[in-house]
Amino acid sequence: MLKRRTLLAAAGVALGALAAVPAAAQETVKVGLILPMTGPFASTGRQVSAGAKTFLEMKGDTVAGKKIELIIRDDAGVADQTRRIAQELVVNEGVKLLAGGGLTPLAMAVAPVATQAKVPMIVTSAGTASITKASPFITRTSGTLPQYSLPVGTWAAENGIKKVVTLVSDYGPGIDAEKWFSKEFKGKGGEIIEAVRVPLANPDFAPFLQRVRDAKPDAVFVFLPSGAGALFMKQFADRGLPEAGVKLIATGDVTDDDILNSMGKPALGTITGHFYATAHDSPENKAYVEAFTKANDNMRPNFMSVGGYDSMALIYAALEKTNGDVSGPAFMEAVKGMSWTSPRGPVSIDPETRDIIQNIYMREVKELDGELHNVEFATFKDLKDPEKAEAN
Numbered sequence: 001m002l003k004r005r006t007l008l009a010a011a012g013v014a015l016g017a018l019a020a021v022p023a024a025a026q027e028t029v030k031v032g033l034i035l036p037m038t039g040p041f042a043s044t045g046r047q048v049s050a051g052a053k054t055f056l057e058m059k060g061d062t063v064a065g066k067k068i069e070l071i072i073r074d075d076a077g078v079a080d081q082t083r084r085i086a087q088e089l090v091v092n093e094g095v096k097l098l099a100g101g102g103l104t105p106l107a108m109a110v111a112p113v114a115t116q117a118k119v120p121m122i123v124t125s126a127g128t129a130s131i132t133k134a135s136p137f138i139t140r141t142s143g144t145l146p147q148y149s150l151p152v153g154t155w156a157a158e159n160g161i162k163k164v165v166t167l168v169s170d171y172g173p174g175i176d177a178e179k180w181f182s183k184e185f186k187g188k189g190g191e192i193i194e195a196v197r198v199p200l201a202n203p204d205f206a207p208f209l210q211r212v213r214d215a216k217p218d219a220v221f222v223f224l225p226s227g228a229g230a231l232f233m234k235q236f237a238d239r240g241l242p243e244a245g246v247k248l249i250a251t252g253d254v255t256d257d258d259i260l261n262s263m264g265k266p267a268l269g270t271i272t273g274h275f276y277a278t279a280h281d282s283p284e285n286k287a288y289v290e291a292f293t294k295a296n297d298n299m300r301p302n303f304m305s306v307g308g309y310d311s312m313a314l315i316y317a318a319l320e321k322t323n324g325d326v327s328g329p330a331f332m333e334a335v336k337g338m339s340w341t342s343p344r345g346p347v348s349i350d351p352e353t354r355d356i357i358q359n360i361y362m363r364e365v366k367e368l369d370g371e372l373h374n375v376e377f378a379t380f381k382d383l384k385d386p387e388k389a390e391a392n
């Protein structure tokens, strides 16, 4: 009798222990956020991670009975590192969701890992249209270069600009920007007189700006990745392009809110198209900017930070829909067609392409309360990525 009771008691302990382990393990969902936290694109990592953390601070770290644990890793902007870290997080750390992709090559490096492991990857930053085609497990909360370059072409053609030189970083997003600005601008009667591509790494814009000046266009259309705009703006002014009558039009990556204020007077009057401005006027953005600046020593949130914030918004909305099921196929089904109100305005995920549908705003750099801001003056509503719309 004694023996039997002891055995039962022991079994009870063992069963209890067994039951406790999977329950505890299920309650935490690890999200691997891989970003360039060091190196030339560290501002992207700083902004995206701060945006994601702001979401958790504002909404709490629990959704559908799961505790969300963010694991932030630095790839230093090197694609081989991104892939290695993604693999390590999935295989050794039990990460169920991946996010990040600070630059196109870094996002592309994660695609085979996402496909093989069936782990969803939410691209927070990179903007080359083809990224979402690289894996059925990729979705995106930034935007695509075709999506926000096309409206700049519309605006230019409708606002008296006849001749343009394009100047873009020579890799995926730059080539997408050049193609879609030019296609739209030419379609509406404009002329592209030269297409200049500059290296991504350590660019010196001076010789390229001389070419632009010599071509005597009405305007130069520019795409450069977040962070590179400050040096460009300085060299644009130093080379005397404003005095030569060359207007600057660009994607909003160039007048990135993170560095805009430090660009000073030369930036005033620059016209850009993009999906987010710190000065966007909405209650959601007001609350976001307030929480973000408070938590980050008054740093201004830029569009990268909103990509990070919305990656968490999408994860929360999807997990609510799946009742906490984080398996890849269930999560990706839930993501398709999901809509929510972002600090940038209304957004949704295109169920066919898994890319984001959003407003693109035309903005002008102006002084507001003694600081430089991208001030919105027109809205292109609910734009899909035109590259994929064209292919369908």
Ligand code: PHB
Residues within 6 Å of the ligand: 102, 103, 104, 105, 125, 126, 127, 128, 172, 173, 224, 225, 226, 253
């Ligand atoms: C990209 O590499 O796709 C990229 C990087 C920075 C940007 C936009 C796109 O601001």
